[in-house]
Amino acid sequence: DQLKWMSYLSIVAIFAFVAFFEIGPGPIPWFIVAELFSQGPRPSAIAVAGLSNWTANFIVGMCFQYVEELCGPYVFIIFTVLLLLFFIFTYFKVPETKGRTFDEITAGFRQTAVTGGEKHSPEELNSLGADSQL
Numbered sequence: 001d002q003l004k005w006m007s008y009l010s011i012v013a014i015f016a017f018v019a020f021f022e023i024g025p026g027p028i029p030w031f032i033v034a035e036l037f038s039q040g041p042r043p044s045a046i047a048v049a050g051l052s053n054w055t056a057n058f059i060v061g062m063c064f065q066y067v068e069e070l071c072g073p074y075v076f077i078i079f080t081v082l083l084l085l086f087f088i089f090t091y092f093k094v095p096e097t098k099g100r101t102f103d104e105i106t107a108g109f110r111q112t113a114v115t116g117g118e119k120h121s122p123e124e125l126n127s128l129g130a131d132s133q134l
Contacts, residue, residue, distance in 0.1 A: 006073050013076040017083070025086040028094065029053040035097045036105060 029049030037045040068075045095108055 003073070010073070010076070013079075017076065017079050020083050020087075024083060024090060026053075028090070032094065032097070035102075036095075036109075038102060 029046075029052065033045045033049045034042060064075075067078065071078065095105060097105055100108075
């Protein structure tokens with residue numbers, strides 16, 4: 001009876017998890033793959049992204065009971081930490097594609113691969129031996 005409020009907290013935590021997952025890493029496999037791949041490999045990329053998404057969902061569904069037995073009422077802390085890490089990864093590593101053409105997005109990936117993530121001007125990239133079309 002002392003922890004009756006914990007059941008309500010669990011429900012709120014589930015709703016928060018689903019909400020933050022759906023505004024964070026959840027929809028990425030479904031829409032960003034279409035923007036990052038050209039027409040040729042796009043169907044295969046979407047299939048791989050969907051498979052990885054549903055595999056992760058399956059693993060969470062199958063393992064939750066055991067993790068909950070291990071962690072008790074603190075089981076959602078694991079999800080919170082993972083969501084924060086996914087948010088940080090998404091913020092820093094997933095490119096903004098709004099208003100950009102496929103060629104601009106590809107050039108951004110090539111620049112990241114050449115420079116290790118640092119932003120450089122075309123002149124600096126030329127001096128590094130990179131493609132001048134970046």
